[in-house]
Amino acid sequence: MMRWWGWGEDGHDKPLSSTADAVMRGEIGELPAARREPVPLDAVELPPATLPPATRERLIELVGTAHLREDHVTRVEHAVGRGYPDLVRLRAGRLDVAPDAVAFPGTPAEVAGLLRLCAAEGVAVVPFGGGTSVVGGVEALRGRFAAVLTVDLRRLDGLLAVDPVALTATFAAGVLGPAAEEALAAHGLTLGHFPQSFEFSTVGGWVATRSAGQASSGYGRIDDLVVALRVATPAGEIVTRAVPASAAGPSVRELLVGSEGAFGIITEVTLRVRPRPAVRRYEGFALPGFAAGTAAFRTLVQAGAAPDVARLSDEQETRVSLALAGDSRSTQALAGYLRARRRANGAIVIAGWEGEAQDVRHRRTATVRILREHGAVALGTRIGHAWEKGRFHAPYLRDELLSRGVLIETLETATSWSRLAELHREVGAAIDGALRGRGTPPIVWCHVSHVYPDGASLYFTFVARQQLGEELAQWHALKAAAGDAILAHGGTITHHHAVGRDHGPWLAREIGELGVELLTATKARLDPEGIMNPGKLVLPAPLPGGPAA
Numbered sequence: 001m002m003r004w005w006g007w008g009e010d011g012h013d014k015p016l017s018s019t020a021d022a023v024m025r026g027e028i029g030e031l032p033a034a035r036r037e038p039v040p041l042d043a044v045e046l047p048p049a050t051l052p053p054a055t056r057e058r059l060i061e062l063v064g065t066a067h068l069r070e071d072h073v074t075r076v077e078h079a080v081g082r083g084y085p086d087l088v089r090l091r092a093g094r095l096d097v098a099p100d101a102v103a104f105p106g107t108p109a110e111v112a113g114l115l116r117l118c119a120a121e122g123v124a125v126v127p128f129g130g131g132t133s134v135v136g137g138v139e140a141l142r143g144r145f146a147a148v149l150t151v152d153l154r155r156l157d158g159l160l161a162v163d164p165v166a167l168t169a170t171f172a173a174g175v176l177g178p179a180a181e182e183a184l185a186a187h188g189l190t191l192g193h194f195p196q197s198f199e200f201s202t203v204g205g206w207v208a209t210r211s212a213g214q215a216s217s218g219y220g221r222i223d224d225l226v227v228a229l230r231v232a233t234p235a236g237e238i239v240t241r242a243v244p245a246s247a248a249g250p251s252v253r254e255l256l257v258g259s260e261g262a263f264g265i266i267t268e269v270t271l272r273v274r275p276r277p278a279v280r281r282y283e284g285f286a287l288p289g290f291a292a293g294t295a296a297f298r299t300l301v302q303a304g305a306a307p308d309v310a311r312l313s314d315e316q317e318t319r320v321s322l323a324l325a326g327d328s329r330s331t332q333a334l335a336g337y338l339r340a341r342r343r344a345n346g347a348i349v350i351a352g353w354e355g356e357a358q359d360v361r362h363r364r365t366a367t368v369r370i371l372r373e374h375g376a377v378a379l380g381t382r383i384g385h386a387w388e389k390g391r392f393h394a395p396y397l398r399d400e401l402l403s404r405g406v407l408i409e410t411l412e413t414a415t416s417w418s419r420l421a422e423l424h425r426e427v428g429a430a431i432d433g434a435l436r437g438r439g440t441p442p443i444v445w446c447h448v449s450h451v452y453p454d455g456a457s458l459y460f461t462f463v464a465r466q467q468l469g470e471e472l473a474q475w476h477a478l479k480a481a482a483g484d485a486i487l488a489h490g491g492t493i494t495h496h497h498a499v500g501r502d503h504g505p506w507l508a509r510e511i512g513e514l515g516v517e518l519l520t521a522t523k524a525r526l527d528p529e530g531i532m533n534p535g536k537l538v539l540p541a542p543l544p545g546g547p548a549a
Helices: 018-028 053-063 072-077 084-092 108-121 177-185 203-209 252-256 290-302 315-324 329-340 357-373 381-389 394-403 417-436 471-488 504-511 513-526
Strands: 101-103 123-128 147-152 159-163 168-172 226-233 236-239 265-272 279-287 309-313 347-355 377-380 406-416 443-448 455-465
Touching: 018 315, 018 443, 018 455, 053 101, 053 108, 072 101, 084 394, 084 406, 084 471, 108 123, 108 147, 108 226, 108 265, 123 265, 159 177, 203 265, 226 252, 279 290, 279 357, 279 381, 290 309, 290 347, 290 357, 290 417, 290 443, 290 455, 309 315, 315 329, 315 347, 315 443, 347 357, 347 381, 377 381, 394 406, 406 417, 406 471, 417 443, 417 455, 417 471, 455 471, 471 504, 504 513
Parallel strands: 101 147, 123 147
Antiparallel strands: 159 168, 168 265, 226 236, 226 265, 279 347, 279 377, 309 347, 309 443, 406 455, 443 455
């Protein structure tokens, strides 16, 4: 489990450098003198548990006494995910939601039994993988039910089968990212799926949320890699066939990928895998600006020359990244080099290639040629591999900034190349306006991290002073402004973070009322009592700190 009040494990936090601190104070204003640390774990307030004793006994009959837990620590650890509203409430020690109990099933049959029992007993069920959702996807909402059971899948672990001829692998849904890669490495294989949550998220969670890894431009998003699923629903089990393609009607598999536990619980997944790369090469480049970078990325992907990792920081992110890196000699040298090459106000690209040495050389040559045609200056492999080394550490910065009284949040979207500049400008302006209007001017930055022939993703990060005592209202205001701007300017409300609770208010505007009715009808058939993950994906619950959806 991650530490109960924040991200990951102890030992990875770093204080802000003097340069970063000066940037923060200069642009968002003075920060509180005293740090705002989380309350002690035993001081966290939870709603009282309401699981009926008779139901508790039946749950124990299914999973065993050791695998049904109701203690304070377990309830806190499974109450919410790791979105900004979650962390604000955790750190303050005031949770208005928590599971009444947490079950740890060990087999798909036990999962199916739990769902049948909860449907019969009128108990809500929240599936839980790594707990890394940043959109309210694992919040222990009970909806209209008197009790809620969180189902933690950690015991559904391991690599179940490998087909080295077809290059597929079947996993139990609760296996964590590092364990999945380690198991594949023993067979000389890789999945190549590395979301920022990789260390603490699960294979089943990736599939349930349509995750995109940092190398998805080369390996594909998780939905590109899914071959087959085994899913337990209250109405029964669905097992899709492991075939490379089918014309047997609309894809049931696609209906279940991204279903976020609202229809059932994914218990096994068969995925496409690849030979483990012999070479991983990551490099940095500097372009004149974000517009030149997006033009270069469009040319790359449409020419079939995109690297496996394709990340483009806008001018603000480039500037902030250098500030956060501190005052080391290497950072000063890089800043000096960028000034000398007239790229001090430019945009940095991280490009990465993975595979056999000859293939990497060939693809790198094609990529670099196009980047240079768009004004790129090479920065070498040192900056690229520094990014690779720290690729999973950014969430720790959020914990440090929260302790300093700083709101730090992210959101992501995607649109066509023809509207990318518009979406970048307007969403950034909406975030800035919402926060500045509350007297908390932000710094807003953005990067592209996933490219397609027809468009790309945008991943925004922003910081501002917290409105003490109004943290959730402040967050709600910016979220509403950003969500409205995304849909008004041609974007999707979520590219890879899923719908969860936070994006529910905008879902109908994206897929239409009839589309929502289609999902609702599917839920009604697979989950007739409505016990599965209430308030997520369909029939969204009110957002924390704001008006009803």
